[in-house]
Amino acid sequence: MNFLTDFPDKGELLNWFRKNRKPVLWDVNGHIHSPYSFSAFKSIEEMFQAAEKENIKVLGINDFNVTDGYAEFYELSLRHKIYPLFNIEFISLSKDFQQKGILVNDPNNPGRIYFSGKGLRYPVIHDNRSRDMITAMKINSQEHVQKMTIKLNSLLNKKNTGISLNFGEVVEYSKALVRERHIAKALREKVYRTYSEVADRKKLLESVYGRECKANLNIDAEVENEIRSNLLKAGGQAFIPEDENSFIELSLIKDFIIKAGGMPCYPVLLDFGDKNFTNFEESMEKMRKDLLDENIYCIEFIPGRNTFGILKKYVRYFRQHGFLVMFGTEHNTPAMAPLSVSCKDRPLDNELKQVSYEGACVTAAHQYLSARNEKGYTNNEGIADISNYKEYVKLGDAVINYFLNL
Numbered sequence: 001m002n003f004l005t006d007f008p009d010k011g012e013l014l015n016w017f018r019k020n021r022k023p024v025l026w027d028v029n030g031h032i033h034s035p036y037s038f039s040a041f042k043s044i045e046e047m048f049q050a051a052e053k054e055n056i057k058v059l060g061i062n063d064f065n066v067t068d069g070y071a072e073f074y075e076l077s078l079r080h081k082i083y084p085l086f087n088i089e090f091i092s093l094s095k096d097f098q099q100k101g102i103l104v105n106d107p108n109n110p111g112r113i114y115f116s117g118k119g120l121r122y123p124v125i126h127d128n129r130s131r132d133m134i135t136a137m138k139i140n141s142q143e144h145v146q147k148m149t150i151k152l153n154s155l156l157n158k159k160n161t162g163i164s165l166n167f168g169e170v171v172e173y174s175k176a177l178v179r180e181r182h183i184a185k186a187l188r189e190k191v192y193r194t195y196s197e198v199a200d201r202k203k204l205l206e207s208v209y210g211r212e213c214k215a216n217l218n219i220d221a222e223v224e225n226e227i228r229s230n231l232l233k234a235g236g237q238a239f240i241p242e243d244e245n246s247f248i249e250l251s252l253i254k255d256f257i258i259k260a261g262g263m264p265c266y267p268v269l270l271d272f273g274d275k276n277f278t279n280f281e282e283s284m285e286k287m288r289k290d291l292l293d294e295n296i297y298c299i300e301f302i303p304g305r306n307t308f309g310i311l312k313k314y315v316r317y318f319r320q321h322g323f324l325v326m327f328g329t330e331h332n333t334p335a336m337a338p339l340s341v342s343c344k345d346r347p348l349d350n351e352l353k354q355v356s357y358e359g360a361c362v363t364a365a366h367q368y369l370s371a372r373n374e375k376g377y378t379n380n381e382g383i384a385d386i387s388n389y390k391e392y393v394k395l396g397d398a399v400i401n402y403f404l405n406l
Contacts, residue, residue, distance in 0.1 A: 002121065002122055002123065002371040003074065003078075003122070003371075004367060004368045004371035004372070004399070005371050005372060007368065007399065007402060008402075009372075010395065013395075013398050013399070013402060014394070014395065014398055016398070016402065017394075017397065017398035017401060017402070020401070020405070021397075021401070022401065025350075025353050025354060025357045026056075026057035026058055026083075026357060026360075026400065026404075027054070027055055027056045027057060027058075027340060027341075027353075028056065028057070028058040028059075028060075028326075028327065028341070028356045028357055028359070028360040029051070029056050029058070029059055029060065029327070029328050029329055029339050029340070029341055030058070030059075030060035030062075030085055030087070030118070030300065030326040030327060030328045030356075030359065030360055030363070031060055031062040031087065031116070031267075031300060031302065031326070031327070031328020031329065031330055032047060032059060032060060032061060032062055032328060032329065032330070032331050032339070033061075033062060033063055033064070033089075033330055033331055033332035034047065034061055034063055034069040034073065034175075035069075035174075035175045036063050036066055036068045036069035036175045036176040036177065037063035037064040037065065037066060037176065037177045037179065037332065038064075038174075038177075038179050038181045038182065038332055038333075039331055039332060040221075040331045040332075040333060040334060040335060040336045040337070041331065041336075044061075044069060044072050044073055044076055045076060047059070047076075047331075047339075048076045048077070048079075048080040048082060049080075050339050051080070051082055051339050052080050052082065054338060054339050054340045056082065056339055056340065057081075057082055057083060057400070057404060058082065058083045058085065058357075058360045058364070058400060059077070059082050059083070059084060059085065059339075060084070060085030060086075060087045060118070060326075060328065060360075060363075061073045061084070061085070061086060061087060062087040062088065062089050062116060062328065062330075063088060063089065063176075063177070064088075064089050064090070064091070064177055064179070064332075065088070065089075065090060065134060065137045065138065065141065065177055066088075066134065066138070066176045066177050067086070067088060067120070067124045067134075067260075068175065068176040069175070069176070070086055070122055070123070070124060071123070073086075074086075074122055078406075081403075081404055081406070083360075083364060083399075083400045083403045083404065084122070085118065085119060085360065085363050085364070085367070086119065086120045086121070086122045086124070086262075086367065087116055087117060087118050087119070087120065087262070087265075088116065088117045088120060088257070088260075088262070089114065089115065089116045089117075089267070090114075090115050090116075090117075090137075090248060090253045090256075091112060091113070091114055091115070091247065092112070092113040092115055092247055092248055092249060092250040092253055093111050093112055093113065093244060093247035094111045094113060094250065095111060095244070096111070097110060097111035097113075097280075098110050098111025098112075099111075102278075102279045102280060103278035103279050103280065104278060104279075104280040104281075105266070105267055105268065105269040105278060105280065105281070106269075106278075107269060107272070107278060108234075112247075113250060114267050115250060115253050115254075115264070115265070115266065115267070116264075116265040116266075116267055116300060117253075117256070117257030117260065117262035117263065117264060117265065118262055118263045118265045118298060118300075118326065118363050118366075119261070119262050119263050119363040119364075119366040119367045119370070119376070119377075120257070120260045120261050120262040120367075121260060121261035121262075121367070121370055121371060122367070122371075124260050124261075125260070126256075126259075126260065127259060130256045130259055130260065133248060133252065133256060134256075136246075137246070137248065138176075138177060140242075140243065140246035141177055141178060141179065141246075142178050144240065144242055144243070144246070145167070145170065145178045145179060145180060145182065145183060146167045146178075147240045148180060148183060148232060148238050148239070148240050149165060149166065149167045149170050149183055150167070151237075151238045151239075151240060152165060152183065152187070152231060152232075152238035153165050153166065155208060155231075155237050155238055156208065159207050159208050161204055161207065161208065162194070163190055163191065163194055163204075165183075165186060165187055165190060169186050169190075170182050170183050170186045172186075173185050173186055180228060180232045181224070181228060181332075181333070181334070183227075183228075183232060183238075184224040184225070184227040184228040184231075184232060184334075185224055185334065187227055188220060188223050188224050188227060191204055191205065198217050198218070201217055202217060205223075205226075205227070208231065208237075209230045209231070210237070211230065213226065214226065220334060221333065221334035221335040221336070222335075224334045225333065225334060225335070250294070254294070254295075254296075254382060257382075258378070258380065258381070258382045261367075261370040261376070263297075263298050263324070263363070263366060263376075263377060263378045263382070263384070264294075264295070264296050264297075264298065264378075264382055265296070265298040265299060265300055265324075265326065266291055266296050266298070266299045266300075267299070267300050267301075267302070268281060268299050268300065268301050268314065269281060269305075270301065270305070270306040270310060270311065270314065271306065271307075271310055272305050272306070272344075273305070273306065273307045273310075273344050273345070275310075284313075284314060284317045284318070288317075288318065288321055288323075291323075295381070295382045295383060296382075297322070297323055297324060297378065297382075297383075297384035297386065298323065298324040298325075298326070298378075298384070299318055299323055299324070299325055299326075300325070300326040300327065300328060300359075301314070301315065301325070301326075301327050301328075302327070302328055302329060302330050303327055303341055303342060303343045303344070303348065303352075304329055304337065304341070304342060304343070304344060305344060306343060306344055307343060307344050307345050308343040308344075308345055308346045308349075311343055311352070312349075312351070312352060315352060315355055319355055322384075322386040322389070324359055324362050324363075324377070324384065324389075325355050325356075325358075325359050326356070326359035326360070326363070327341045327348075327352075327355075327356045327359070328341065329341055341356065358393045360396065360400070361392070361393045361394075361395075361396030361397045361399075361400065362377050362389065362392045362393055362396050363377075363396065364396035364399040364400050365377065365392040365393070365395040365396035365399060366378070366392070366396075367399075368395065368396070368399045369395075377392050
């Protein structure tokens with residue numbers, strides 16, 4: 001049963017909101033990865049506890065390839081009184097862009113495209129084709145990680161470390177989708193269980209790396225990131241390239257998102273503060289036209305990797321041209337950071353907070369209407385109702401506040 005079907009109908013809900021409205025811009029984080037893919041958090045419960053401490057009232061789960069965490073996420077949203085956004089993320093590959101060397105929103109791999117879906121239905125219902133697509137992606141991911149684990153284990157044996165690592169041990173660190181970050185975590189913990197002295201840990205890691213260990217061995221996230229960088233990424237001794245045929249075409253990803261009730265959304269990389277943009281993103285005007293050619297009317301940012309001035313420039317431009325804009329923090333690395341969204345160099349200002357909350361409101365309105373089998377912000381072809389943007393903001397504001405008052 002979708003919880004939104006128990007809400008009052010639109011007219012009654014808006015009447016309630018007019019009488020009870022509180023002019024508050026609730027804090028939002030619309031993009032969080034959970035342990036069902038990989039997360040800095042050990043559990044979804046921990047995610048909500050952190051959100052509660054930071055007074056975040058809208059939280060969006062955004063796992064790679066899976067919706068397995070939705071049920072737990074929903075139950076905890078009720079318990080903690082934090083409005084849930086149901087999202088998903090995929091990685092696609094444009095072979096045309098790859099051949100031309102065009103970087104999209106992956107700074108290192110030409111043609112690779114990260115892509116999100118926002119405001120999916122809950123409970124999510126997949127048709128057979130969508131279900132097969134998800135299953136195939138899980139299998140491909142698992143097979144890829146298994147091959148890297150075997151290659152890493154061979155390296156550990158070759159270096160006479162006295163440590164072995166098998167795929168079953170790696171799987172234990174994952175709830176649904178097994179990724180290379182789980183290998184790094186499993187190896188770090190095994191090294192730390194085997195060697196209690198920092199000097200011995202450092203010596204072993206340097207032996208496996210074939211180079212100096214520079215991470216602070218008292219900070220787990222640094223060590224896991226270094227293991228991943230030195231061993232599991234391109235050039236690493238345990239690296240195995242992903243099969244290009246395992247990537248799903250962007251058109252199929254968009255179709256999956258729309259059929260699941262969601263809105264296709266492009267995650268913007270920007271410049272990491274160094275003023276170096278990808279080919280796809282360096283021109284705002286061209287990027288906007290390219291996105292519209294693909295019927296993409298929603299974009300999202302991870303401000304923590306961007307400087308305030310450049311972020312605001314892009315946000316203003318795309319909002320002025322009718323795009324729905326959202327923000328998040330990802331938390332898909334071992335490093336723990338605040339859930340509150342902030343830029344690389346300073347907090348969001350009121351204008352950006354307004355944009356962030358409006359994005360959450362439109363998504364909440366879309367979820368509400370979709371749950372009631374009504375047309376949401378985007379229709380069955382993914383076309384957005386841009387001209388009525390403010391009406392969706394008003395409706396979503398009512399949905400969120402009604403939920404928070406349950």
